[in-house]
Amino acid sequence: MLENLGVPVINSPKAIEIAINKHRTLALLSKNGIKVPYTIVTENVNEAVKRLSFEKGIVVKPLFGSKGLGSFLLKDRDFAWRVLADLRYLRHVLYLQEFLKHGGRDIRAFVVGENVVAAMYRELPGSWKTNIARGAKPKPLKITDEVSEIAVKAAKIVGCDVAGVDIVEVEGEKYVIEVNSQPGWKGIQRVTKIDIAKKIVEYAVREKIKR
Ligand SMILES: Nc1ncnc2c1ncn2[C@@H]1O[C@H](COP(=O)(O)OP(=O)(O)O)[C@@H](O)[C@H]1O
Ligand SMILES: [Mg+2]
Numbered sequence: 001m002l003e004n005l006g007v008p009v010i011n012s013p014k015a016i017e018i019a020i021n022k023h024r025t026l027a028l029l030s031k032n033g034i035k036v037p038y039t040i041v042t043e044n045v046n047e048a049v050k051r052l053s054f055e056k057g058i059v060v061k062p063l064f065g066s067k068g069l070g071s072f073l074l075k076d077r078d079f080a081w082r083v084l085a086d087l088r089y090l091r092h093v094l095y096l097q098e099f100l101k102h103g104g105r106d107i108r109a110f111v112v113g114e115n116v117v118a119a120m121y122r123e124l125p126g127s128w129k130t131n132i133a134r135g136a137k138p139k140p141l142k143i144t145d146e147v148s149e150i151a152v153k154a155a156k157i158v159g160c161d162v163a164g165v166d167i168v169e170v171e172g173e174k175y176v177i178e179v180n181s182q183p184g185w186k187g188i189q190r191v192t193k194i195d196i197a198k199k200i201v202e203y204a205v206r207e208k209i210k211r
Contacts, residue, residue: 019181
């Protein structure tokens with residue numbers, strides 16, 4: 001409604017609509033040359049079980065979700081078949097992803113406009129979910145050109161002015177797993193002196209307010 005009234009809105013409703021759907025986001029990113037984990041979306045359990053390799057494990061995620069809630073890891077094909085069949089019985093769309101063995105750490109890059117203003121590792125040894133909400137600790141991370149390039153490009157593809165881009169590293173390769181269009185910054189603010197709120201306000205005033 002505000003956007004229709006001509007009020008500048010960050011992020012735009014369109015960007016939020018894309019980012020909130022994990023599959024729509026990854027499909028768009030992949031099409032535009034960003035590395036993402038092998039992911040399938042299906043309503044067919046046999047197809048899902050046939051196409052996936054259970055050696056490393058399969059991540060089952062809600063298409064719409066946050067804070068690591070509701071996702072789980074499957075390692076056994078028979079067990080997977082049973083669980084996925086039950087999810088289908090409840091009419092869930094199956095959103096399935098190869099497990100990237102990251103060792104209990106991922107990267108959150110906080111994008112404002114054309115820049116990553118802050119970045120952190122999120123560490124939770126012994127766990128594969130490294131959300132701050134699941135107890136992961138923020139650790140300082142120097143913003144490299146590589147992280148900056150990937151995160152800014154990912155945010156731009158989705159159409160976000162402000163975004164929290166989740167990046168998983170495996171054997172030196174970086175994969176984007178999610179673009180958050182409503183990222184909090186309590187955790188990341190603990191590991192940087194940059195005033196993130198100020199950066200967002202400065203960006204909004206500079207780029208969005210017509211003079
Ligand atoms: N394919 C994957 N392989 C390994 N770890 C993953 C994978 N997908 C998600 N994770 C872990 O789970 C966390 C939550 O997943 P994410 O897709 O970001 O959803 P959420 O919206 O719940 O944050 C990630 O930060 C990461 O630690
Ligand atoms: Mg996430």
